[in-house]
Amino acid sequence: MEERLKALIQGGLAANRAKWALDWKAQGKPVVGVLCSHVPEEVIYAAGMLPWRVLGTRDENVASALVYREARSCMCCTHVLESVLRGDLDFLDGAVATNRDQDLVRMYDVWQITGHTPFYGFLHVPYSDGRLAEEYFSREMRKLAGVLEAHGGAPVTPESLCHAIDVHNRMRTLLRAAYELRKRDEPALSGAEALGLALAATAMPKDLFNSELEALLPYLEQRKTPVTGSGPRLLVSSELMDDPSYLEVIEGTGAAVVMDDLDIASRYFWEPVKTDEGDAYDALARRYLYGPAGPRMWWWHRMADQVVDWVRDFRADGVVLMTQIYCRPSEMWTPFLMSRLKEAGIPAISTVREYTLTNVGQLRTRMEAFVETLAGVS
Amino acid sequence: MNFFEEEIAKLSRRVKKIGENPIPGKLKSNKLLYEVELELRQQQLEAWHRNRPFVEPGLFQPLLQALGFEIGDYIMAADRTSHADQHFDTVRTMGFPDSLCDRTIVQLAMLNEQHMPPPVLVVMHNNACEAIKLSANALGRLSNSQMYAVDVPVNAEENPEETLAYVTAQLHELVRFVEARFPGHKFDEALFEELLEADRVATECCRAVYEARKAVPCPVEGRDAFRELRLPSWFSNWRPVVQYFREWRDEMVERAKKGISSMQEEKLRFLWAVSGPFYFDPFPLLAERGVAVPFFHYGMAGRMWGELYPNYGEEHMFGRILTPMEEMARFVMYNSWAGLGHRWLNDTLRVARDLKVNGIVNFIQVGCTAISGLNTLLAENSERELGIPTLNIEGRMLDATFFDQSEFETRMDVFIDSCLDRKAAV
Numbered sequence: 001m002e003e004r005l006k007a008l009i010q011g012g013l014a015a016n017r018a019k020w021a022l023d024w025k026a027q028g029k030p031v032v033g034v035l036c037s038h039v040p041e042e043v044i045y046a047a048g049m050l051p052w053r054v055l056g057t058r059d060e061n062v063a064s065a066l067v068y069r070e071a072r073s074c075m076c077c078t079h080v081l082e083s084v085l086r087g088d089l090d091f092l093d094g095a096v097a098t099n100r101d102q103d104l105v106r107m108y109d110v111w112q113i114t115g116h117t118p119f120y121g122f123l124h125v126p127y128s129d130g131r132l133a134e135e136y137f138s139r140e141m142r143k144l145a146g147v148l149e150a151h152g153g154a155p156v157t158p159e160s161l162c163h164a165i166d167v168h169n170r171m172r173t174l175l176r177a178a179y180e181l182r183k184r185d186e187p188a189l190s191g192a193e194a195l196g197l198a199l200a201a202t203a204m205p206k207d208l209f210n211s212e213l214e215a216l217l218p219y220l221e222q223r224k225t226p227v228t229g230s231g232p233r234l235l236v237s238s239e240l241m242d243d244p245s246y247l248e249v250i251e252g253t254g255a256a257v258v259m260d261d262l263d264i265a266s267r268y269f270w271e272p273v274k275t276d277e278g279d280a281y282d283a284l285a286r287r288y289l290y291g292p293a294g295p296r297m298w299w300w301h302r303m304a305d306q307v308v309d310w311v312r313d314f315r316a317d318g319v320v321l322m323t324q325i326y327c328r329p330s331e332m333w334t335p336f337l338m339s340r341l342k343e344a345g346i347p348a349i350s351t352v353r354e355y356t357l358t359n360v361g362q363l364r365t366r367m368e369a370f371v372e373t374l375a376g377v378s
Numbered sequence: 379m380n381f382f383e384e385e386i387a388k389l390s391r392r393v394k395k396i397g398e399n400p401i402p403g404k405l406k407s408n409k410l411l412y413e414v415e416l417e418l419r420q421q422q423l424e425a426w427h428r429n430r431p432f433v434e435p436g437l438f439q440p441l442l443q444a445l446g447f448e449i450g451d452y453i454m455a456a457d458r459t460s461h462a463d464q465h466f467d468t469v470r471t472m473g474f475p476d477s478l479c480d481r482t483i484v485q486l487a488m489l490n491e492q493h494m495p496p497p498v499l500v501v502m503h504n505n506a507c508e509a510i511k512l513s514a515n516a517l518g519r520l521s522n523s524q525m526y527a528v529d530v531p532v533n534a535e536e537n538p539e540e541t542l543a544y545v546t547a548q549l550h551e552l553v554r555f556v557e558a559r560f561p562g563h564k565f566d567e568a569l570f571e572e573l574l575e576a577d578r579v580a581t582e583c584c585r586a587v588y589e590a591r592k593a594v595p596c597p598v599e600g601r602d603a604f605r606e607l608r609l610p611s612w613f614s615n616w617r618p619v620v621q622y623f624r625e626w627r628d629e630m631v632e633r634a635k636k637g638i639s640s641m642q643e644e645k646l647r648f649l650w651a652v653s654g655p656f657y658f659d660p661f662p663l664l665a666e667r668g669v670a671v672p673f674f675h676y677g678m679a680g681r682m683w684g685e686l687y688p689n690y691g692e693e694h695m696f697g698r699i700l701t702p703m704e705e706m707a708r709f710v711m712y713n714s715w716a717g718l719g720h721r722w723l724n725d726t727l728r729v730a731r732d733l734k735v736n737g738i739v740n741f742i743q744v745g746c747t748a749i750s751g752l753n754t755l756l757a758e759n760s761e762r763e764l765g766i767p768t769l770n771i772e773g774r775m776l777d778a779t780f781f782d783q784s785e786f787e788t789r790m791d792v793f794i795d796s797c798l799d800r801k802a803a804v
Contacts, residue, residue, distance in 0.1 A: 110719075
């Protein structure tokens with residue numbers, strides 16, 4: 001079972017993700033690149049397409065993308081554009097973006113204008129809350145269904161959408177169950193392994209992912225991760241951090257990353273779509289607006305409270321904020337999260353990182369110092 | 379001194395100087411402009427002393443003024459600060475990124491240093507750029523104010539009617555939000571309509587001046603191209619502001635008709651886009667080389683100045699007269715920076731074509747989220763569609779430490795030479 005677990009985790013990593021898309025295409029079915037965690041994958045799935053989360057190239061050379069993008073802009077978007085311009089993503093049949101932030105919109109602009117993918121979809125995701133925002137977003141999702149249908153997708157019927165929601169909710173339930181096992185004194189998964197699992201869910205066909213994780217859960221219930229040591233328990237918070245090696249560096253100091261606040265991990269699956277709340281699109285709109293959100297949304301106080309709640313639920317001793325440089329929503333939110341954590345008496349350290357893992361020595365030294373500080377406190 | 383006190387001192391000196399010793403050739407309407415600005419700052423200072431409620435209005439100042447608030451122009455105050463270095467230090471101390479657009483982060487330092495009064499309400503919006511949206515969020519939290527978020531769809535062009543209805547509904551909700559949370563604040567619809575009408579008249583004047591800018595030689599002088607005029611609804615005493623717009627229009631139109639220009643011979647004309655170095659005057663260098671800059675193009679420029687988008691009361695686009703609240707909503711649907719990339723690219727080329735410019739100076743403000751990623755496309759499109767070059771030059775509008783004057787001048791010189799060569803070849 002250990003090998004099966006490792007294989008599942010490996011399947012989500014950047015180097016292995018394309019396999020799932022290519023296998024899917026080999027069956028004559030289209031693959032749609034998903035550029036943001038606010039894209040309702042259920043709608044894509046219901047159209048008979050594979051929602052495949054796009055990550056950026058791990059190559060540090062992003063010269064092609066820098067022809068278009070300023071050096072001081074979101075590095076994740078720059079790395080994604082580099083993949084696009086190099087042709088690494090030419091297998092995609094479509095790409096769906098949002099206004100997660102303006103950097104993503106501008107990356108999408110270049111992608112679309114330079115024309116590397118047969119079709120494009122764009123959803124405006126409100127950053128506000130309330131009934132008006134929910135209704136608007138629900139309409140945007142219906143339009144997305146229309147775009148997919150017009151480009152080779154199967155008709156998105158109420159039945160197919162409800163089935164898609166069930167499949168995705170199952171994925172959420174399974175991942176959450178795996179995360180629950182990290183609350184134990186001896187976590188079942190390391191932080192890097194947990195992120196790897198979540199990444200696998202964003203690349204694999206959901207039914208396949210679900211069956212694999214379902215089979216692995218009994219094993220995980222008795223597993224103790226061999227990776228983490230006896231050091232302090234940490235929560236790591238970041239945006240667009242899709243490289244588990246960052247967490248490996250932290251865990252290399254002896255700390256245990258027992259929870260994350262990542263858009264592509266915990267926040268990707270934490271809340272289910274509540275199907276008992278009427279129309280499926282409306283339910284999807286509420287899920288993808290609220291649950292749980294990132295700093296693009298206006299309600300920073302609720303997000304900070306969510307982090308504090310997670311710290312307590314998972315009995316974390318401290319928080320590591322790893323702001324991706326030039327990720328503007330994160331950069332602006334960080335002082336408030338730090339302030340909220342201080343108010344709650346939770347030790348925290350704020351670091352700035354690149355998209356790909358660099359400056360490992362510096363990161364390790366800072367983490368070691370933080371871990372030592374926590375050890376002194378406890 | 380706080381910001382208002384500094385502005386009062388600065389504007390008082392200007393009013394005195396212009397009254398005693400007007401510079402020949404300068405616009406006579408400048409005197410009235412400085413007077414209304416001075417009165418505004420005096421009123422704001424007094425309002426602060428009296429603990430009147432200030433609001434960060436987003437771009438909904440007519441609505442917020444009609445709801446009984448003092449209008450705080452936090453970002454535009456940052457544009458005018460003379461303490462940028464100090465504010466940047468404060469920004470860093472507060473933990474904010476100093477690489478984000480200058481004006482959006484400097485306003486946070488100004489609030490923190492008590493150069494500006496804390497707002498009791500921040501109306502956030504996303505109809506300009508990410509940086510403004512995020513800094514408004516920070517502004518609200520730093521001041522512990524009430525907050526309301528107005529969401530304007532990025533892809534408004536795809537569904538104008540739906541977007542209009544969505545934004546309008548939010549503005550009605552904003553009114554209810556204010557009335558429920560701020561006792562004594564009631565929506566004065568008549569005042570709202572009066573303010574929209576004042577803005578409409580001012581915008582009509584802007585459009586007449588936009589036409590005048592097409593004249594050769596260029597009637598716009600030097601830094602006047604950068605002049606950031608605020609619509610009357612930003613002022614609590616807006617009527618003299620409307621008068622200013624009229625006087626300014628008349629002068630500019632007269633200059634255009636009579637061929638009045640400070641330039642001996644106009645050899646080239648450039649469109650200046652996005653931002654500029656507010657601590658350095660590039661116009662003498664340009665004027666010396668015979669380069670006119672008739673227009674400064676930025677996010678709201680197309681709505682304020684040009685024919686790109688409908689003015690208040692105009693029926694085209696929706697085929698009907700809109701209600702006042704719909705007009706307010708429509709106003710914020712057309713920020714050239716806030717849409718998908720085509721909007722900024724197309725609007726910029728449209729203005730460049732209108733004004734028959736020979737080149738575009740695209741001043742890329744560091745940390746400008748609105749145009750980051752579009753600059754190469756703009757250069758490619760201006761060359762392909764209009765046959766004119768674009769100078770993409772990176773800089774900061776307030777942080778002078780980033781600026782290298784000799785490099786800037788060299789690049790500008792080379793660009794001018796290149797444009798002159800092209801013109802000669804034609």
